Amino acid sequence: MKVSKFGGSSLADGRQLQRVFDIIQSDKNRKVIVVSAPGKRFKDDTKVTDLLLSYAKATVEDTDATEIIETIKNRYHAIGDYFKLPAYELADIDEQIDHLSTKHYRSFDYLYAAFAAHGEYLNAQLVAKVFSHLGIPARFIDPQEIGLQVDDNARSATFDVKSYTSIAKLDLNTSERLIIPGFFGYTKNGDMATFSRGGSDITGAIMARGLSADLYENFTDVSAIYAVNPTIIDQPAAIEQMTYDEMRELSYAGFAVFHDEAIIPAIQGGIRINIKNTNEPDAPGTFIVPPTEVQQTRPVTGIANSNRFAALYLHRYLLNKEVGFTLRILEILKRHNISYEHMPSGIDDLTIIFDKTSLSQEQVDNMLADIASDIKPDTLKWLPSYGIIMIVGEGMRNRIGALTEIVTPLKEHGISLQMVNQGASEISIMLGIQPDLADRAVKAIYDNIFKA
Amino acid sequence: MKVSKFGGSSLADGRQLQRVFDIIQSDKNRKVIVVSAPGKRFKDDTKVTDLLLSYAKATVEDTDATEIIETIKNRYHAIGDYFKLPAYELADIDEQIDHLSTKHYRSFDYLYAAFAAHGEYLNAQLVAKVFSHLGIPARFIDPQEIGLQVDDNARSATFDVKSYTSIAKLDLNTSERLIIPGFFGYTKNGDMATFSRGGSDITGAIMARGLSADLYENFTDVSAIYAVNPTIIDQPAAIEQMTYDEMRELSYAGFAVFHDEAIIPAIQGGIRINIKNTNEPDAPGTFIVPPTEVQQTRPVTGIANSNRFAALYLHRYLLNKEVGFTLRILEILKRHNISYEHMPSGIDDLTIIFDKTSLSQEQVDNMLADIASDIKPDTLKWLPSYGIIMIVGEGMRNRIGALTEIVTPLKEHGISLQMVNQGASEISIMLGIQPDLADRAVKAIYDNIFKA
Incomplete structure (x- = not known):
């Protein structure tokens, strides 16, 4: 049935x-x-x-x-x-x-x-x-x-x-x-x-x-979920099958074909999902399946990007030595009813990435004012527009060198990154980038991995 | 004077x-x-x-x-x-x-x-x-x-x-x-x-x-601060001069020559620091100076590594959609008087990195028990030993492709990483790695950058 x-x-x-x-x-x-x-x-x-x-x-x-x-x-x-x-x-x-x-x-x-x-x-x-x-x-x-x-x-x-x-x-x-x-x-x-x-x-x-x-x-x-946004790459590879986790990570960064909350019942019941096209019902479409059912031949299944982000950067000497520091920042966010997406940290540096579609200018202004006065950072910058590229693939799990195939083409094209986050998720690499460079970066990565 | x-x-x-x-x-x-x-x-x-x-x-x-x-x-x-x-x-x-x-x-x-x-x-x-x-x-x-x-x-x-x-x-x-x-x-x-x-x-x-x-x-x-731990590389390059920030980042991950808190008065007063050897007083030693005084010719000034870390990994579907989620985790940490070092996040994944020298087994057990019962993650893993490698250099500021020179030799040597964190700090790249692979990784990166 x-x-x-x-x-x-x-x-x-x-x-x-x-x-x-x-x-x-x-x-x-x-x-x-x-x-x-x-x-x-x-x-x-x-x-x-x-x-x-x-x-x-x-x-x-x-x-x-x-x-x-x-x-x-x-x-x-x-x-x-x-x-x-x-x-x-x-x-x-x-x-x-x-x-x-x-x-x-x-x-x-x-x-x-x-x-x-x-x-x-x-x-x-x-x-x-x-x-x-x-x-x-x-x-x-x-x-x-x-x-x-x-x-x-x-x-x-x-x-x-x-x-x-x-x-x-x-x-x-x-x-x-x-x-x-x-x-x-x-x-x-x-x-x-x-x-x-x-x-x-x-x-x-x-x-x-x-x-x-x-x-x-x-x-x-659409007749399939494509490995990359077709507005960036002409006739990109169709994804024949992918895992629930791959779908979830891709939809986060812009793949809007399938509602991400709909994955949960499918995972819990082990139900296979088939994305199909009403206008081309004989096309096989894309299957979204449990991880045991799929063996990806490529390290990367899909590349998504979204410019719906904004970022805050702060630097303060000996930040790292202060117990409870992040807690204080998060309490400021909570006070202004702001949720955040990611928080990569250096030793004395902290970047906080937000979904800008969920923020009003007033919230941002109040948050920045409170951080400036409560935290007294040496440097505090607000980047109102921040792009995120997700490179997703079960094939990257424990795979050595997936990152090389991603950063090498960017270097060759002279595209610099604002953030690289690998390892939090085993099946994806997250890049932070200036929004106006995102499409070029996606194209460079796609060409290197999918046309090689 | x-x-x-x-x-x-x-x-x-x-x-x-x-x-x-x-x-x-x-x-x-x-x-x-x-x-x-x-x-x-x-x-x-x-x-x-x-x-x-x-x-x-x-x-x-x-x-x-x-x-x-x-x-x-x-x-x-x-x-x-x-x-x-x-x-x-x-x-x-x-x-x-x-x-x-x-x-x-x-x-x-x-x-x-x-x-x-x-x-x-x-x-x-x-x-x-x-x-x-x-x-x-x-x-x-x-x-x-x-x-x-x-x-x-x-x-x-x-x-x-x-x-x-x-x-x-x-x-x-x-x-x-x-x-x-x-x-x-x-x-x-x-x-x-x-x-x-x-x-x-x-x-x-x-x-x-x-x-x-x-x-x-x-x-x-010691007659100088070396670019890498001399127990890993025989006769490594001496650092003639570096900036305060470089010293701070290197000392975080194991360079113990100079107390990191001692940097602050030097920065505030713009005081130049000269690390010298009592047993070889004529050697120039290493100068630690304001950023305006130094022009690094190499992208990388030094590579430090330390295995004094431990990490917690957790995964839960739709984690990212929960407002206040990290706050709840940090409150658990605070309850057990635990401070953390870094918290790289994926979409539904979170890794928290700790300084294990500051943790007792009892604290770890209690924290994990509370996270399991309060947060109910789908996956919760504890890595009792976790290595961090810091690749530090003012020369990496805005430099495209520094990461390529770091990950390419690791791929060639078949060394996989658990975490890559670039961009939070503009002058360093942080790698997470299995402790037993750290020395090999440092050597591979050093050889690629300093012997090229």
Whole structure:
């Protein structure tokens, strides 16, 4: 049995849903289908989830939402119409859209969560109707029905592993395909709460583990995960298979194909993941598997880079001799509600690397002021933009000299690094670099390793 | 004017003190002489400071100290006798040794501090007597007389910078050489308190800064600081000059020639330091100078290594997403009074490197137990022995490719690394390595850089 999850672009319109239908019809093992909300149909289109969030905002602010409601309804109607679904089949969906603004919510957070969740919630209902209409018996499954419970973090919820027991009771011994909305679960109190954005991958992984699926298929709009960003390297090598850990490290530094939290249920259940392309379903895609199943022939599986970082550098003589020094710095960070990513240290030097997307200028200013006055460093520098390159590969585990193959091409191209961090993870090397040099560095490393 | 400090081996016996006398006599600018306690005369000899600590222990435990007192007196007498110093000149020293066990001390810590400090205290008195006897007018200066004040940390005191004002008042307009005992100062309450072991270097640096000396000469038993440990490389390159920062980084990882805390006054006063050999005083030695005074021709100035470390490795999925995670770890460390050296992190991995000489097995066991139960890592490993190699050089600042010259020879020799940390400090690269591979690694790197 396979759990097959389809992303927003695979469900953006009727033409795409027809492809999904063909994929499901071609394999009776595709029993459990997890769906996202309809995504973008073209570059500047708006995702249904974002339309719903605008609708939520209008509701909170008590402004006129007539137009946005119409736009949302039209997205579902357009899909229904494509398959000539009778209008009365959509009346129920329209009614739920209207009803959203009149329900009572425990808080604004739960309001936003419920509006957002309806992108998937309504789409799963629609997909079940369309499939049945096209001749594949399909049943909509509400996550509540199978006890998919989450904690009280309304818009960034964590799955409650106790739910696996009830999910496992779902009867698969039926001729129906089961259509489940991704992205959300229910709290103990019965409120809808969503995972973080892109969280339908998590629902898919939870279902795959809960039902002990043979495979978790994750349908997207790329035919494979590539070894490097295709905007940097033309036609890069496709990754045929990689381990869970490799995926996790690559997604950290910019590989956004698969939600990193969705790896956990797969690891725990030993579920193999197959990233596939809805538009090219016969391509093998990329398999993400347990480490025992894969023998990488190359030292490096993938190279990711992201410029979403910022860094602080400080120097003070005899820093190293001060017990509790880092603790004092971390307490300053905590005081300003700032989390950090890495903290490489020299003897009298400390660098702290942050995810700049999580920081406001005010937080940065306050933190720097407190560090200057409490810590009194001899030198304190702020680098507002900092690039990180992750070179990832199970093949680097205990491999001597992987670093040489990385730093030699950089030297040849005259590209200097701000940080090299090897050894904290056995399967990756992390480089810190000026953001404007990152693409050139990635290309130099890729060419040396993959074209040699 | 020069401040000249002589270490324990330079003052171990009469023959050595004769050399010190000759050195002082040969240069009238050697006005201020800072002396250590008499050190070892031969390999298995005991330093006078260690004899005094045994005497302190006997005093605390109220056991018979007759023999140890005799041994201590004999060390000073042997030196006096070598110069045919009249016996009455030593009576005063004998009396002070006897008197040590009958004085009142504020605490056991102050007792140990006072006993230890007397190694230098009595030796400075003796050296002044010997010099005067040999025809160089010399005067013993008690640190109390010049207001050399320290904090209340009896056995690892910190110098109070306010004392510079009183030190600066010392009248140098005299024909006498001024003999000052190293290693200790006085607290506000007038108790003797010592710096950490080897702290005479600190006294020398304080005097040099306080008196705005033209040069701080530090006489030891080596003719230069070598670029690498001579037990690993036969006849290694001598370092003619290096910067304060280079010295600091090298001493961290095993270069023990100069006390690292003694660098601070030199930096603050811009005082040049000259490491020289009492037994080969004409050799130029090694100069430690401000960064503006030196232009290194090699990228690497020195390579140090030390196996005094231990490491903890832990892995947990989505570690990186947990705000406050490191803070929790550091709080566990604080609870067990453990300080750490470095903390390189991956995405879901964290390595913490400790100075194992500062840890008891009990502390380690308790810390690991708390981390296991509070943090619940997927993997938790303890490496009881961990080597660190520091490759240090001002020439690496902004230099592209220094790392290549370090990792390439290691790859060629099949030596793998556990950690590479570059970039936290601009002038060094830190490597983590299995202790039994460290010497081979140092040799491979040295040969590649210094013999190329």
